[in-house]
Amino acid sequence: MSFILDKVSHRYSQGTAYEITALDNVNLKINDGEFIGIIGHTGSGKSTLVQHLNGLLKATEGAIYYNGQDIYDKDYDLRDLRTQVGMVFQYPEHQLFEETVFADVCFGPKNQGLPEKDCTLRAFEALRSVGLPEKYYYASPFELSGGQKRRAAIAGVLAMKPAVLILDEPTAGLDPKGRDEILDLIAETHAHYGNTVILVSHSMEDVAKYVDRIIVMNQGSVMLDGAPRDVFHHYKELEEIGLAAPQVTYLMHEMREAGMDVSTEPTTVDEAKDAILRMLGRK
Amino acid sequence: MGIVEAKNLVHEYITRDEEGNVEGIQVALDHLDLSVKPGQFIAVLGHNGSGKSTFAKHINALLTPTEGTLIVDGLDVSDENHVYDIRQRAGMVFQNPDNQIIASVVQEDVGFGPENLGVPTEQIWERVEQSLKSVGMWKYREHSPNKLSGGQKQRVAIAGVMAMEPKCIILDEPTAMLDPDGRKEVLHAVHKLNKEKGVTIILITHYMEEVVDADYVYVMDQGKVVMEGNPRGIFSQVDALQEHRLDVPQITALAHELKNSGLPIPDGILTRQELIEALAKIK
Amino acid sequence: MLRDITLGQYYPADSVIHKLDPRTKLFGTLLFIISVFSFDGLLGFGVITLFMFGIIYLSKVPLSFMVRGLRAIVILLLIAGALNLFLTPGQPLITLWKIVITKEGVRNASLMTVRMIYLIMGTSVMTLTTTPNQLTDGLEKSLRPLSKIHVPVHEIAMMMSIALRFIPILIEETDKIMKAQMARGADFESGGLIKKAKNMVPLLVPLFVSAFRRANDLALAMEARCYVGGDGRTKMKPLVYEKRDVGAYAVVIVYFVIVVLVKSLL
Known part of the structure; x- marks a missing residue:
């Protein structure tokens, strides 16, 4: 059990005429080692929600427990929490600042107070795991291409070895191949370290392929929470709030309506392929 | 004669060291041939770094060819005397919605282009009204751009170009930084301009879903046109697209996988309906 | 924040x-x-x-x-x-x-x-x-006579209005980069004056880089809309x-x- 959110609400500009409720009474339990996708519109509260998990935003009401401890307790060290809960922001390449990629990746571990040698080892490990070619390690981060910068920035967070890794729209602006590469890389680190990964996205199709659990946010509340196939079962409700289920989910339902004897559960291309082949008796 | 005619277009970025000696030459456009007829909706696909943005900047005379010719509406972009005529006739919308809006009020931003062209005041107001209405942003005319969503900002940028009364609009990855709703809004607006006002559209993108309704598609890689044809023809070549770091819509990918598994399914399936019909025939 | x-x-x-x-x-x-x-x-x-x-x-x-x-x-x-x-x-x-x-x-x-x-x-x-x-x-119109003695009045006015447009954007950006660096353990609050100034580097470098990138983009966008300076321009709101x-x-x-x-x- 790593996170428990108990009746968490967040209101911006509280008590003024401009008050906005970004989170409204959110109750959640996040377990160790889960791979979670958080989906919602711009303004659904998904980014606000994850910024609570490492204490960058403080709930205006409610409590958050990490490993059983109340993070709003006055003795609780929020900087320590931030080293355990890593956060990759949208367009993380915009936060690069050091003279070399390597030095930038070392920034996090150094802030954790690790000795020089450990920082170096961590940086090497992180850079290798994001698949950045070695010739760029000592180049200026500003000389890299967009996709490489993104990798370097993600390495900067991985080097802190966070027990929980949060990524806010990590594939924004990347081309299809670049998007797949980054998502594969995240899935690999999850498989390798068994850490908790929370992926914030507005693409159902990206998320369905990777995560075990989807949380759908709408207007600051949790609307749906469960395994992808259970969540996409509610594809009509999702459509009402302007979020579409993956195309294959629609396809399976429409095939069913057309009188074909096929499962409506598939959410990815591979699952759909298997289901159709099974229906036709080819498998 | 097309509205945009590229023949053997070459563009090289030359990097020099401090003494002015050539350090490296990067070929961004490599003998590109391309032709766009007036009133067409053209999509140019390519991964990040394929040279598609460099090409876009040539059509607007922001860059000039190193070799070869590019004719825009009968004017040669290499001829310095025509630069402003070309920019007026072939307007450009960029990727980042924030970095292309100049004024702090929507309608004043739309008026910026006509002001530069020396259009009389009265006509500026007419043009601003017409172009804001054509993208559905008229009721936001008094708003500050900072309060708008990404999709709305991009529509303001499109209105800003429309107010210059261009024959052709080039959109350089206009949706890369938007959420799914914003993407839909922008595409809808662009298609409407194409159909109702007959404006030639050149849409540069790496999102495959956006090119389904285009009249003709060019795929670029390493500064060359590597594939061209109507969307159906392009989408039937799934493997080739993947080689160029692109993918296909989920339904097309599924149809392709099923075909590879031995099912008699035709190439280039674009919609769920088409796939269901093809599957129904198998039984 | x-x-x-x-x-x-x-x-x-x-x-x-x-x-x-x-x-x-x-x-x-x-x-x-x-x-x-x-x-x-x-x-x-x-x-x-x-x-x-x-x-x-x-x-x-x-x-x-x-x-x-x-x-x-x-x-x-x-x-x-x-x-x-x-x-x-x-x-x-x-x-x-x-x-x-x-x-x-x-x-x-x-x-x-x-x-x-x-x-x-x-x-x-x-x-x-x-x-x-x-x-x-x-201000531009009141100070117009100064352009006779080569004071770039139009350019100054244009700069002012662009600055006004970008101040909120850059404030938001500062907020974002600050959070991103805090998530990597950066500390902007404790320490003496010199330490504090040094701690600002991870904030200021990305901010400058971003400001220059925006300036570059904006210049291109203005050029694409035929901007050539004050001469020959008409006014939407004279x-x-x-x-x-x-x-x-x-x-x-x-x-x-x-x-x-x-x-x-x-």
């Missing part, structure tokens, strides 16, 4: 003051400031008070909104007031141990405080009723004086003459 800061605020309302030409308001504010620093005596005070509150009433901006602008300078007012009160030499009024308050001190302190408050309120009438763009347009502006000029000048007369009569 930083999003609470509001800069260049404008209070939208439909009033005579809002409709005035920005040049009229610039001129009026200038004369008002001069009058605030030159008035004398209770009668003079009465005249400027009447004038200012009259204008505020006409502007339809709630008084509470004006007062809010004063909160930021309360400390400054108190310090300036105290310095004047205690340090002005002259005829002693009250003596408390070593502290001597003089008659001149009381006079100077109250005059000073009134002047500061009226200065802030007077100029905020202008900024609250004029959009930043109108203000730069007004500044034209209306009858009410003539009236306003007359009112302001009459007001100013009265303040001067009151001063010389006393």
